[in-house]
Amino acid sequence: MNYYIKRLLKNDIIENSKSFPVILICGPRQVGKTTILEKLSSNKLNYVSLDDPLERKNAKEDPSLFLENHKTPLIIDEIQYATELLPYIKMSVDKARREALESNQNSNGLYYLTGSQMFTMMQNVSESLAGRVGIIDMYGLSYSEIIGKEQDFFLPTKSRCIERQNNERLETLDVFESILRGSFPALYQNRDISTEKFYNSYLRTYLERDIRDMVTIKEETKFLTFMSALAARTGQELNYDNIAKDAQIDNKTAKNWLSLLHTSGLLFLLQPYSNNPTTRAIKTPKIYFTDTGLACYLAGYSDSKILERSAINGHIFENYVVMEIVKSFVNANKDPRLYLNFYRDSNQIEIDLIITMNNTVYPIEIKKSKNPNKDMIKNFKILNKGEKQIGEGGVICMVEKIFPLDENNNAIPLQCI
Numbered sequence: 439m440n441y442y443i444k445r446l447l448k449n450d451i452i453e454n455s456k457s458f459p460v461i462l463i464c465g466p467r468q469v470g471k472t473t474i475l476e477k478l479s480s481n482k483l484n485y486v487s488l489d490d491p492l493e494r495k496n497a498k499e500d501p502s503l504f505l506e507n508h509k510t511p512l513i514i515d516e517i518q519y520a521t522e523l524l525p526y527i528k529m530s531v532d533k534a535r536r537e538a539l540e541s542n543q544n545s546n547g548l549y550y551l552t553g554s555q556m557f558t559m560m561q562n563v564s565e566s567l568a569g570r571v572g573i574i575d576m577y578g579l580s581y582s583e584i585i586g587k588e589q590d591f592f593l594p595t596k597s598r599c600i601e602r603q604n605n606e607r608l609e610t611l612d613v614f615e616s617i618l619r620g621s622f623p624a625l626y627q628n629r630d631i632s633t634e635k636f637y638n639s640y641l642r643t644y645l646e647r648d649i650r651d652m653v654t655i656k657e658e659t660k661f662l663t664f665m666s667a668l669a670a671r672t673g674q675e676l677n678y679d680n681i682a683k684d685a686q687i688d689n690k691t692a693k694n695w696l697s698l699l700h701t702s703g704l705l706f707l708l709q710p711y712s713n714n715p716t717t718r719a720i721k722t723p724k725i726y727f728t729d730t731g732l733a734c735y736l737a738g739y740s741d742s743k744i745l746e747r748s749a750i751n752g753h754i755f756e757n758y759v760v761m762e763i764v765k766s767f768v769n770a771n772k773d774p775r776l777y778l779n780f781y782r783d784s785n786q787i788e789i790d791l792i793i794t795m796n797n798t799v800y801p802i803e804i805k806k807s808k809n810p811n812k813d814m815i816k817n818f819k820i821l822n823k824g825e826k827q828i829g830e831g832g833v834i835c836m837v838e839k840i841f842p843l844d845e846n847n848n849a850i851p852l853q854c855i
Contacts, residue, residue, distance in 0.1 A: 620731015
């Protein structure tokens with residue numbers, strides 16, 4: 439049975455529509471960009487999709503006439519297929535602003551654009567719609583959305599975790615079932631859908647619609663091998679040499695293809711923390727798939743028990759936790775790239791995740807363990823050499839309840855995210 443799952447991003451969209459004439463929702467295919475707009479609009483928004491070949495042709499050949507034929511407020515789905523529209527949207531917005539000034543009316547919330555192929559579009563958006571567009575990133579469902587629970591951005595403080603803690607008991611195998619299923623809404627609106635068939639179809643659609651102009655047909659097999667090589671290394675530092683070797687491509691191609699995956703929303707790059715002048719911090723990001731189900735499919739896993747015992751179990755668990763935290767920031771209208779980092783230096787000292795806020799750093803380790811100990815937080819002391827205040831931290835893991843590891847750090851149940 440299909441039903442709509444309430445999205446926590448709705449408040450961000452509503453607020454942006456009050457401040458900007460154009461709203462752009464970016465994200466991978468099938469994460470629910472169009473659906474959330476349709477639900478918020480209550481049929482008050484007109485709609486056109488550039489997936490329609492005829493509409494796309496009209497938009498590219500005569501953008502001015504296209505906009506005349508589609509009245510505002512208007513949803514334009516898959517705007518990347520006709521970036522020729524953007525200068526004309528700008529002219530339409532500027533005209534509406536002038537008229538609004540004369541009549542003392544509102545000129546915001548005119549155009550709602552969605553895009554899943556950002557590498558062909560973002561430069562044009564920046565050039566054409568500067569100061570006129572509110573840009574919103576969207577990912578798949580968070581765990582809170584799946585269970586129908588409100589959520590604020592995550593901080594590992596005891597008070598915040600107590601607010602989030604409940605009597606729900608999460609078993610490790612259940613978590614790996616969720617990891618394997620992923621976060622695309624369709625897989626939760628209809629649980630009879632086979633995840634293998636879904637991800638197979640998803641990859642075919644991605645190859646055919648989003649990157650066919652960048653990757654030739656004869657390169658598709660290598661591109662899929664490249665994606666699989668990335669999936670096997672999710673939660674690890676980016677190493678172009680190893681990935682290129684596995685896919686039998688050169689480093690330049692590997693960098694280009696990774697850029698395609700990143701800018702189309704399938705990868706999240708966690709940047710290293712470098713505010714510590716006394717150590718030699720690395721400068722290479724860590725790679726995470728924005729959807730763990732896709733990563734598991736590409737890595738060849740279809741059984742949660744096998745996945746839970748696999749060589750990538752710790753890294754895929756970390757991927758899941760990091761993306762849940764990323765989504766918590768996005769859903770709270772905060773750019774996670776401004777707050778989230780990891781730490782590793784040339785001495786191999788590593789901290790899985792650091793949240794920086796208000797000149798305070800909150801260190802986090804991520805472990806699949808049900809028995810965390812003080813040794814897991816020993817690397818936190820490296821942050822004492824920096825200039826920022828050290829806040830509460832801890833180990834996000836499979837414990838049932840919060841308990842202290844020392845005076846400033848706690849074992850944090852997964853459900854507190």
